[in-house]
Amino acid sequence: MSRFLRTTLVLGLMALLGDTLLAPLLTFGHIRPDFSLIAVVILALAEGAFAGTVGGFVLGLIIDTASPDRLGLSSLAKSLAGFAAGRARARFNFGIPAVEGTTVAILALGHDALHLLVLSWTGRSTFFEPLFTAALPSAVFTGLVAIPLIRAADLLGLLNRDD
Amino acid sequence: MGLNLATHTRRSENLAAAVCAALAIGLLALPSADRIRVAGVLGTVLTGPYDRFAAFVADVGRVRGENASLRAEVAALRSERESAERLRRERDELRQALGLLDAAPADLVPCEVQRRRVAASASLILVRSVEAVAWERYQPVITVEGLVGRVHTPAGPSAAWVELLNSPGVGVSCQLVRTGLPGILHPLEGDEFDLALVGRDEDVQVGDRVVTSDVGLLQGEAAAPQETLPRGLPVGVVVDVESPPEQLFKRIRVKSLASFSRLDVVFAVVGRGDWLIAAGAPPDSTHAADAAAGETAEAQP
Numbered sequence: 123m124s125r126f127l128r129t130t131l132v133l134g135l136m137a138l139l140g141d142t143l144l145a146p147l148l149t150f151g152h153i154r155p156d157f158s159l160i161a162v163v164i165l166a167l168a169e170g171a172f173a174g175t176v177g178g179f180v181l182g183l184i185i186d187t188a189s190p191d192r193l194g195l196s197s198l199a200k201s202l203a204g205f206a207a208g209r210a211r212a213r214f215n216f217g218i219p220a221v222e223g224t225t226v227a228i229l230a231l232g233h234d235a236l237h238l239l240v241l242s243w244t245g246r247s248t249f250f251e252p253l254f255t256a257a258l259p260s261a262v263f264t265g266l267v268a269i270p271l272i273r274a275a276d277l278l279g280l281l282n283r284d285d
Numbered sequence: 286m287g288l289n290l291a292t293h294t295r296r297s298e299n300l301a302a303a304v305c306a307a308l309a310i311g312l313l314a315l316p317s318a319d320r321i322r323v324a325g326v327l328g329t330v331l332t333g334p335y336d337r338f339a340a341f342v343a344d345v346g347r348v349r350g351e352n353a354s355l356r357a358e359v360a361a362l363r364s365e366r367e368s369a370e371r372l373r374r375e376r377d378e379l380r381q382a383l384g385l386l387d388a389a390p391a392d393l394v395p396c397e398v399q400r401r402r403v404a405a406s407a408s409l410i411l412v413r414s415v416e417a418v419a420w421e422r423y424q425p426v427i428t429v430e431g432l433v434g435r436v437h438t439p440a441g442p443s444a445a446w447v448e449l450l451n452s453p454g455v456g457v458s459c460q461l462v463r464t465g466l467p468g469i470l471h472p473l474e475g476d477e478f479d480l481a482l483v484g485r486d487e488d489v490q491v492g493d494r495v496v497t498s499d500v501g502l503l504q505g506e507a508a509a510p511q512e513t514l515p516r517g518l519p520v521g522v523v524v525d526v527e528s529p530p531e532q533l534f535k536r537i538r539v540k541s542l543a544s545f546s547r548l549d550v551v552f553a554v555v556g557r558g559d560w561l562i563a564a565g566a567p568p569d570s571t572h573a574a575d576a577a578a579g580e581t582a583e584a585q586p
Binding site: 138142170171172175176178179180182183184186187188190191192193194195197198201202205208209240 | 293295297298301302305306308309310311312313314315317320321323324325327328331332335339
């Protein structure tokens with residue numbers, strides 16, 4: 123099995139299991155880690171912007187099927203997050219947990235901000251209040267949760283440092 | 286595998302981002318009904334297998350939990366049953382000590398059914414035994430399955446007319462094994478009976494076994510009590526229970542264990558015995574059946 127397929131399968135499984143089994147256990151009010159976003163970021167760091175974009179789109183589409191009224195929103199946010207993470211990987215300093223966590227947190231905040239922007243534009247939510255009460259703490263939490271997962275991915279040899 | 290998405294130019298990466306973003310925005314721009322339909326199709330394709338697998342895993346977990354609680358319940362019920370058996374034995378020993386229990390075992394005399402007489406007033410069979418029998422009126426007659434009737438008129442030392450349980454007007458004092466509730470069994474049609482005079486709030490369930498009771502039955506205000514049958518002869522099983530709101534009593538339908546249409550060899554019960562208990566054995570219809578089966582084996586050449 124090629125490294126790409128192995129990486130994609132492992133990260134897809136991580137996203138599904140993380141979001142369905144682990145995330146409910148780690149939820150505090152509106153604050154919860156986004157395992158699928160972490161998976162997209164790791165995929166982008168491992169395989170580049172193309173894989174991150176497509177992987178983010180597919181994972182987002184899977185998430186969107188659970189809320190048909192927002193179909194396309196997660197696909198858009200996650201594909202852009204995957205693209206951004208892939209582009210950032212050239213400047214990414216592997217092995218420094220603070221950098222890894224902060225990068226994921228920034229991407230998560232951008233991802234959630236885009237969500238809120240679209241929702242507020244369509245009149246289904248306000249923007250600033252959930253941005254500071256839910257999106258920001260969730261982004262920080264996602265960044266913290268991402269650190270051990272990125273370290274584990276690196277130890278498993280999923281991250282491609284040579285690219 | 287030739288698939289490798291890792292080596293792409295910036296142009297192809299930009300193109301992928303543009304295509305994905307355009308597709309996502311296109312989906313977002315769909316009318317609500319179309320969006321829901323597309324999401325349904327995508328859900329079936331993308332998440333259906335995972336959802337089914339997750340549901341299966343959840344079911345397995347639930348079943349394991351249920352099994353654990355059922356095991357505990359079974360253990361508790363077994364313990365309760367054992368103590369109930371102990372109490373039953375103590376009760377029977379006390380009844381025996383007080384002279385309330387006829388513990389002398391009954392004998393079963395095999396008889397061949399020779400004739401059947403069906404009339405509007407009664408359904409009778411003529412039975413003939415190999416040996417002479419001290420016939421008595423209302424002496425019970427059973428098959429290996431259960432009670433079929435009672436002696437109506439002796440017709441000689443080794444023959445007697447037996448009134449079948451499904452004969453019109455027959456009433457037999459019975460009780461439910463599980464709860465001990467008494468009732469009067471009346472024939473309905475075929476092998477089905479009505480267990481009357483059981484209060485509408487009493488605990489009766491489909492599947493409850495019905496046996497004879499040794500409580501005397503008075504039919505009519507000035508009537509003399511009938512000779513009772515021994516306690517515990519298997520009669521039937523409850524097949525339907527209703528509690529009509531306008532009535533004081535339940536409507537209980539009982540299916541007899543014995544078939545009245547295929548009577549070939551029956552057994553006259555000589556002596557009374559107590560069929561509900563047998564020296565510590567749990568009350569069971571197999572008690573009579575085993576005894577009768579033993580007699581059958583002995584009677585055969």
